[in-house]
Amino acid sequence: MIAAIVLVLVVSAVTFAIFFLVPKLGGQTTTQLATQYVGKDANPESIAAVKKNLGLDLPIYQQYWHFIKAIVMGAHYKFGPDAAYCHRPCFGYSFKSHVEVWPEIKDRIPVTFSLAIGAAVIWVVSGVAIGVVSALKRGTLFDRFSMGVALAGVSLPIFFTGMLLLGLFSYKWVIWDNVQYHSFTSNPGEWAWNLILPWISLAFLYSALYARLTRAGMLETMGEDYIRTARAKGLPERTVVGKHGLRAALTPIVTIFGMDFGLLIGGAIITEQVFSFQGIGAYAVQAVTDNDLPKVLGVTMVAAAFIVICNLLVDLLYAAIDPRVRYS
Amino acid sequence: MSTDNSSSDALKKDADEPAAQVPAQKATDEPAAAATGEPAGAIGEPVAAAAPAGDAYLSVRDLRIHFQTDDGLVKSVDGLSFDLERGRTLGIVGESGSGKSVTSLGIMGLHRTSRARISGEVWLDGEELVAADPDRVRRLRGRKMAMIFQDPLSAMHPYYKVGAQIVEAYRVHHKVSRKVAAERAVEMLDRVGIPEPRKRFHDYPHQFSGGMRQRAMIAMSLVNNPELLIADEPTTALDVTVQAQILDLIRDLQKEFGSAVIMITHDLGVVAEVADDLLVMYAGRVIERGSAERVFTNPQHPYTWGLLGSMPRLDRERTDRLNPVKGSPPSLINVPDGCAFHPRCPYASLTGGSSETLVPELREMAPGHFAACHLADDERSRIWTEEIEPKL
Numbered sequence: 001m002i003a004a005i006v007l008v009l010v011v012s013a014v015t016f017a018i019f020f021l022v023p024k025l026g027g028q029t030t031t032q033l034a035t036q037y038v039g040k041d042a043n044p045e046s047i048a049a050v051k052k053n054l055g056l057d058l059p060i061y062q063q064y065w066h067f068i069k070a071i072v073m074g075a076h077y078k079f080g081p082d083a084a085y086c087h088r089p090c091f092g093y094s095f096k097s098h099v100e101v102w103p104e105i106k107d108r109i110p111v112t113f114s115l116a117i118g119a120a121v122i123w124v125v126s127g128v129a130i131g132v133v134s135a136l137k138r139g140t141l142f143d144r145f146s147m148g149v150a151l152a153g154v155s156l157p158i159f160f161t162g163m164l165l166l167g168l169f170s171y172k173w174v175i176w177d178n179v180q181y182h183s184f185t186s187n188p189g190e191w192a193w194n195l196i197l198p199w200i201s202l203a204f205l206y207s208a209l210y211a212r213l214t215r216a217g218m219l220e221t222m223g224e225d226y227i228r229t230a231r232a233k234g235l236p237e238r239t240v241v242g243k244h245g246l247r248a249a250l251t252p253i254v255t256i257f258g259m260d261f262g263l264l265i266g267g268a269i270i271t272e273q274v275f276s277f278q279g280i281g282a283y284a285v286q287a288v289t290d291n292d293l294p295k296v297l298g299v300t301m302v303a304a305a306f307i308v309i310c311n312l313l314v315d316l317l318y319a320a321i322d323p324r325v326r327y328s
Numbered sequence: 329m330s331t332d333n334s335s336s337d338a339l340k341k342d343a344d345e346p347a348a349q350v351p352a353q354k355a356t357d358e359p360a361a362a363a364t365g366e367p368a369g370a371i372g373e374p375v376a377a378a379a380p381a382g383d384a385y386l387s388v389r390d391l392r393i394h395f396q397t398d399d400g401l402v403k404s405v406d407g408l409s410f411d412l413e414r415g416r417t418l419g420i421v422g423e424s425g426s427g428k429s430v431t432s433l434g435i436m437g438l439h440r441t442s443r444a445r446i447s448g449e450v451w452l453d454g455e456e457l458v459a460a461d462p463d464r465v466r467r468l469r470g471r472k473m474a475m476i477f478q479d480p481l482s483a484m485h486p487y488y489k490v491g492a493q494i495v496e497a498y499r500v501h502h503k504v505s506r507k508v509a510a511e512r513a514v515e516m517l518d519r520v521g522i523p524e525p526r527k528r529f530h531d532y533p534h535q536f537s538g539g540m541r542q543r544a545m546i547a548m549s550l551v552n553n554p555e556l557l558i559a560d561e562p563t564t565a566l567d568v569t570v571q572a573q574i575l576d577l578i579r580d581l582q583k584e585f586g587s588a589v590i591m592i593t594h595d596l597g598v599v600a601e602v603a604d605d606l607l608v609m610y611a612g613r614v615i616e617r618g619s620a621e622r623v624f625t626n627p628q629h630p631y632t633w634g635l636l637g638s639m640p641r642l643d644r645e646r647t648d649r650l651n652p653v654k655g656s657p658p659s660l661i662n663v664p665d666g667c668a669f670h671p672r673c674p675y676a677s678l679t680g681g682s683s684e685t686l687v688p689e690l691r692e693m694a695p696g697h698f699a700a701c702h703l704a705d706d707e708r709s710r711i712w713t714e715e716i717e718p719k720l
Contacts, residue, residue, distance in 0.1 A: 224482065225477060225479065225482040225483045226482065226483055226484055226485040226486070228433075228438060228477070228483070229477060229483045229484065229485070230485070231438055231440070231466075231469070232436060232438060232469060232470060232474070232475045232477075233469070233470040233474075233496065233497040233500060233548070234466050234467060234468070234469035234470030234471060234497075234500050234501060235466075235470075235496070235500055236466065236500075239500075244485055247485075247487050248485070248486070248487060251487075321487070322486075322487060323486070323487060323489075323532040323534070324486055324532070324534050
């Protein structure tokens with residue numbers, strides 16, 4: 001738990017350092033940063049004011065301190081006459097649009113989350129099922145076929161499968177004529193219907209990956225001594241496979257799943273681009289292309305937090321699954 | 329009761345090491361693919377055993393277990409026959425790769441691979457198992473015949489509590505509630521000498537010490553009162569003091585339950601302690617068989633002499649070094665022609681060349697004592713009394 005918090009802090013420091021120091025080392029001055037904020041009607045007074053308000057003229061460690069403090073406690077920004085309060089977690093204001101960063105990110109979380117969770121369900125169920133059957137029927141036609149497809153699956157990038165699906169089902173056959181995100185609360189049916197293509201294109205890659213992992217894990221497990229013991233006890237084969245084999249084979253899958261899912265919440269960048277979904281990934285891309293530092297920092301921190309949380313959950317789950325972890 | 333029959337296919341037999349792994353990796357298919365082999369092949373075998381072999385509890389007739397591999401046919405067990413009564417202990421000894429473990433797994437019907445070709449007959453309490461329906465064999469497994477494995481750490485499932493694993497073994501064969509089964513499991517843990525069985529019931533295998541784990545394994549094997557217990561190197565992974573305890577335990581339990589026990593080991597010390605009868609295997613075949621007492625005091629086969637000679641003994645004067653059996657077990661891709669042991673046999677030259685061409689038959693050297701050796705009887709007894717016995 002403490003390790004997790006430390007990790008988030010380290011991530012924040014590193015990101016902060018990269019995005020504030022690197023531009024400076026590259027010759028960009030605080031004045032230029034401030035100019036970026038002020039926009040086209042920049043004049044020496046407004047630039048100086050912005051520098052002061054954003055604290056850009058302070059030493060770097062103080063800037064970092066304000067950055068962290070704002071996340072934890074919120075911050076007051078003074079823009080001449082109109083003072084503003086940025087609620088916690090405050091990542092500041094966009095340099096370009098002058099809009100607060102966090103509410104924008106918050107609005108996008110459900111999009112990315114919907115995308116990730118549906119895809120995760122599909123890929124875990126299909127990947128594990130295919131992997132187990134392949135392992136049990138090793139060398140058969142089913143095994144060869146599904147592993148061939150899986151190899152293709154891990155090799156095909158998401159933008160390819162996504163475009164392909166979109167091209168076929170949306171433009172050619174017009175089954176989904178206009179894929180766009182609907183919020184779950186307003187219309188669950190539309191929500192699910194519109195997410196089907198993004199889910200599939202995202203899940204295809206991971207499903208292929210998980211099928212291969214599960215198959216390998218299952219083959220290894222089924223060769224273990226305790227599987228032989230289970231058979232020697234006279235257990236029926238479905239118990240041997242389902243209870244003794246699967247339990248051991250799935251443990252590493254859980255770990256990997258936690259990490260993959262955490263990463264995905266941090267932004268299914270390509271999938272969101274392909275389907276024009278306004279999720280965290282799309283936000284991150286926009287932030288980077290605009291060189292909009294507060295947005296970049298905000299999205300990085302949020303993504304890092306998700307990954308850390310997921311890893312924490314995995315650790316807890318792992319202890320629940322594997323008694324050897326619990327006691328040692 | 330002859331062990332080989334068609335001396336034509338004499339010269340190939342193979343390692344149980346690679347073979348044992350084959351079924352493991354290939355843990356695939358339905359149970360149907362398992363132990364059936366070709367019953368047709370079994371019928372044609374000219375063993376002296378069309379009669380289901382007397383009234384022995386376990387009777388193995390011309391058992392052959394071959395594995396199809398990329399390098400060729402591995403004949404891990406090639407024409408094995410023996411009988412075992414209830415209440416008796418049979419020791420099977422041999423080096424790695426002699427087919428001991430393959431035999432035990434074959435009796436249990438645990439060779440689950442389409443690559444395994446199993447023929448011959450295994451009669452358990454009047455029921456033939458090789459050609460039997462795999463599901464029928466499964467129902468016998470764990471109930472009538474049970475097995476103790478070598479390494480109890482890897483042989484128990486790391487994610488389930490010891491008690492739960494014993495309960496599971498009991499409930500496959502008994503329609504009882506979880507609670508009743510748990511009582512039974514605790515009782516068994518107590519019986520095999522695990523202190524505080526009620527508490528240890530809830531522990532995981534890794535929380536047990538090696539000896540305790542093997543006790544738990546034994547408890548699991550015996551929970552259904554099996555009449556045949558196969559112990560595959562049950563003490564190899566344990567330290568010596570614990571070894572003795574485990575052997576005592578197995579012996580006590582055998583007395584108590586009257587089971588037939590097969591003790592598979594490469595350790596003659598273990599066998600000397602527990603076995604009534606002895607079967608020495610080499611390259612998938614029996615090369616000597618008889619009562620343990622006879623085989624220990626009057627062994628007939630040069631390989632057995634070698635095994636006895638290689639044992640470290642505390643009651644003898646210490647010589648410089650141990651005397652191993654020279655050479656290594658046959659490369660099973662190219663099994664020697666004739667007697668598989670002849671390249672390592674110091675007396676092969678005394679057979680007039682027949683050891684290099686002819687597979688020796690098992691012959692009865694004394695009542696109930698068989699050996700497969702080309703040496704003439706007088707020659708053999710001369711070598712034994714003059715050269716071997718004084719050195720032991």
